[in-house]
Amino acid sequence: MWFSHSKLRIPAIFALLAIVLCVSPPAARSLEQVSEIPVRNWPAPAYWMPAQPADVAGGSGGVDGKFSRQPGAVPRFGSVTPITGPLIFVGITPCRLVDTRSAMGFPAPFGAPSLQPRVVRTFPLKSHPNCIIPPEAKAFSLNLLAICPGPMPWLSAWPDGYPYPNTSFLNATTAGLYNNAVILAAGVNGGIDVWVESQVDLIVDLNGYYVEASSASRTLGGVIQSSGTAQSLPAGWTSSRTGTGQYVISFPANTLPAGSSPAPVLTPIGSIATLQGASVVRLADGSGTLTAVWSNDITFSFVLAVN
Numbered sequence: 001m002w003f004s005h006s007k008l009r010i011p012a013i014f015a016l017l018a019i020v021l022c023v024s025p026p027a028a029r030s031l032e033q034v035s036e037i038p039v040r041n042w043p044a045p046a047y048w049m050p051a052q053p054a055d056v057a058g059g060s061g062g063v064d065g066k067f068s069r070q071p072g073a074v075p076r077f078g079s080v081t082p083i084t085g086p087l088i089f090v091g092i093t094p095c096r097l098v099d100t101r102s103a104m105g106f107p108a109p110f111g112a113p114s115l116q117p118r119v120v121r122t123f124p125l126k127s128h129p130n131c132i133i134p135p136e137a138k139a140f141s142l143n144l145l146a147i148c149p150g151p152m153p154w155l156s157a158w159p160d161g162y163p164y165p166n167t168s169f170l171n172a173t174t175a176g177l178y179n180n181a182v183i184l185a186a187g188v189n190g191g192i193d194v195w196v197e198s199q200v201d202l203i204v205d206l207n208g209y210y211v212e213a214s215s216a217s218r219t220l221g222g223v224i225q226s227s228g229t230a231q232s233l234p235a236g237w238t239s240s241r242t243g244t245g246q247y248v249i250s251f252p253a254n255t256l257p258a259g260s261s262p263a264p265v266l267t268p269i270g271s272i273a274t275l276q277g278a279s280v281v282r283l284a285d286g287s288g289t290l291t292a293v294w295s296n297d298i299t300f301s302f303v304l305a306v307n
Contacts, residue, residue, distance in 0.1 A: 087138055087210035090221060092232035094143075095131035098123055098204035101147070115196045122160050123204070126190025132223050132231050134301030135267050137209035138186055145179040145203040146196075148172045153197040159187030164195070183210075208232075211303060221303035223269070224249065231299075245273065245294035249302070253285040265303045266292055273298035280304070 102112040107129060115121055125140060126133045133140070146155055154168035172178045184192050194202065211221060222233040228241025236252035256262060264278050274295040282288040290304065 087212055089141065089208055089210055090137075090232055090234075091141075091208040092206070092223070094205050094207045095231075096203065097125055097128055097131050097142075097206050098202055100201045100203075114199055114201045115194060117196060117198050119195070121194045121202075122191050123194065124160075124189050124191040125206070126186065129270075131206050132225070132269055132299055132301075133190065133206070133209055134211075134221070134223055134269065134303075135190075136211045136221070136265075136301060136303055137190070138212055139210040140184050140186065140192070140206060141208040141210070142182050142184060143179060143205045143207065144169055144182055145177060145205075146170050146172065147177055147201040147203070148175050148198070149200070150175050150198065152178070152200055155197075155200070155202075156195045157182065157184060158193055159185045160191035160193045161188035220251075220255070221301065222249075223301045224299065226297040226299045241297070245276070245296050245298065247292045247294075247300075249290040249292070251288060251290070253287040256280075256282045256286050256288060258286075262304050264290055264292075267301045268294070269299045269301055271298060273300075 098110045099106045100112055100114050102114075104111065106112070109121075110123060110128065125131075126135065126137065144155070144157065146152060151174060152170065152172040155170040156164065156167060157169055158165045158167075169180050169182050170178050187193070196202075220234050222237065222239075223231040224233075224239050224247055225231055226241075228239055228247055230237070230239045233239060233249070234251070236255075237249060239247060239249045241247055260282070262280050264280060266275055266278055268275075275292065276295060277293040278291065280288060280290050290302065292300070292302070294300070
């Protein structure tokens with residue numbers, strides 16, 4: 001197709017600045033019918049939780065009867081609470097959660113095998129052995145990378161325990177690498193579900209998470225490794241281990257306003273320890289320290305509500 005003006009002929013493709021293609025299959029269609037729709041790289045919004053909490057009785061059955069689950073999937077028991085208020089983003093050093101390529105040797109259930117067509121794969125992100133995510137995290141900031149040996153009509157992801165949202169995060173018309181940044185709420189046991197139309201390998205990187213914020217306070221927090229090094233801290237904060245189970249977290253000037261009485265909440269991660277004491281000291285310029293004493297060395301998360 002050409003546009004003509006006088007003797008000037010311009011291909012229509014150069015006259016078109018952008019194409020936005022949104023395909024939204026009718027709810028009444030079956031999954032088999034939907035899979036025949038030619039979807040092209042259209043963006044989907046972040047999938048947040050509905051107003052009601054989800055409960056999972058356990059087992060490895062499908063979601064709403066539409067899908068099968070990964071063979072050998074661990075039964076899921078528990079529930080999640082819906083997000084009802086504003087969230088605060090906590091950025092961390094990027095950490096790889098999932099890599100299904102067999103050569104990479106990631107531990108189950110975060111590694112091989114590749115994602116199989118029309119089989120739901122559940123990744124319990126809060127149970128990851130290397131990337132520490134605090135229990136307070138309500139949502140994840142992720143980068144999804146699909147390694148496609150051929151066309152991939154779509155890849156969907158959503159909180160575990162919730163219905164398939166009929167959205168797509170990744171689409172591929174040919175073989176190659178395809179990635180997208182997504183925000184997903186934490187599902188049952190901090191898990192997310194992933195489903196693909198064709199076999200692919202998946203890589204998932206975490207670059208931050210979201211915690212709830214009180215409308216009456218400012219919430220700061222992070223994760224401290226058992227060695228005393230920080231996995232995540234607000235800008236300008238530092239941490240150290242001063243003895244067995246003893247940790248000092250220092251924050252810069254203007255962190256705490258005059259007259260504030262912050263209440264720290266500390267949670268052990270990955271092992272058992274008893275919190276023997278925690279105190280916050282504020283200096284005149286708003287800087288200070290948070291000291292935590294545990295019964296033994298422990299990786300832990302903390303949240304500090306600033307009035």
